[in-house]
Amino acid sequence: MSLSAENQQNNRAAEVNTTRPKVIFFDVNETLLDLNPLKQSVVKILGGKKELGTLWFTTMLQYSLVATVSNKYYDFGQIGASSLIMVANNNGITLSDDEARSAVKPILSLQPHPEVKEALELLKQNNYKLISFTNSSNKAVEQQLDFAGIASYFDGSISVEDYGKYKPDTEVYHWAARKMQQENKDCLLVAAHGWDIAGALWAGWQGAFIARPGQQLFPLAPLPQINQPNLLDLAKQLISP
Template identity: 60%
Template structure:
């Protein structure tokens, strides 16, 4: 009996010590090994471009959301909510059109702020995502890359119809050699499998794919899929500190293009 009592006390003390450990110590004991992400810059075979906010300016759409909701800042919350619930559907093995998620997200933001809007009002605002203009640096940057012979592909969470309309209405569709929508895969970025699927679709090794994006979550997903990453610092965007650092970190597309054309 004394032996059993001693074992019980020893076990209790061990558990108590665990309880007194700092969170960082506990995390360190169960942390997964850091993936081996290559920081080597290779000349990419294909440039994959995120579209919303990276290439096209979302600010006019966010202002339309603010106008509908009679607010100065809910437009940004709406787009974040739209992204959040696209991730939720992927994690739940579901898929809905990105535009429909946008309408639902707008209704949710309105509801949580005690603002009454109809589904039709939400649809009328969200459809303006098809008519966004490119950022001022985009056309010159794309032209520079095209002149240098780069293969360029749009790679977006928008539907096939949605991205076709976006590129056409922004007068930049002629710069792209191909267009890839996650609609054909049934999951949204940043699911790692989406990037690897896109690489296979373009018959390109992962490490020769370069994602150009203005979202930290998108860059993180690409890097963890063994792609190269180029982050564009659009207003209000930043990198995820826990992700690997991207191969390129530039203020705009023109700056990135000027560096890419010099690669051998």
């Protein structure tokens, strides 16, 4: 490791400051819910090319941010379907709006990762306040949590739909903290996406990264207070003395 890289790592590590959060906010897609059925549906309609499925997801995130910085807001499902059409067109595949919407519809009927229910139960037993915090619409996240059988673990749900901007815009995290009547430093975001963790940390929140397969932290962002491979290990760390 070069001296500059070592110094950068030390500076990032020095910013980590862990205190018991007053509210734990959970990203939903991939953090709590297994996205494989959605990925399979998208890959299938893109001719079975897995790399195009990955490109679709990053394109969807890109255009949610394009809308945000342009002071526009569209439902995340709309952006997902539109992005799918763009990726398809670029690869010689013609999709109608209905076909694109049908391909992304499995996002509403996903199962939780195997350890999620046990982890949420453990956190509830230890008096943590749990809030879902997602880029999905209010209606979508309600359907998702109900279908997954985990809605009862949450004390509330926050969707960016009510603010009109997408994570990781800094003001979205500040707005969510205000909604819960908390200071930023007392909020913890649990997420499996490096961009979401980076946004939360830069907004003054605490961060807990769930290292789902294929996910990485952003090297230029501060280190999160917690880094675990799954939600149960996270819960055990949060309740440890």
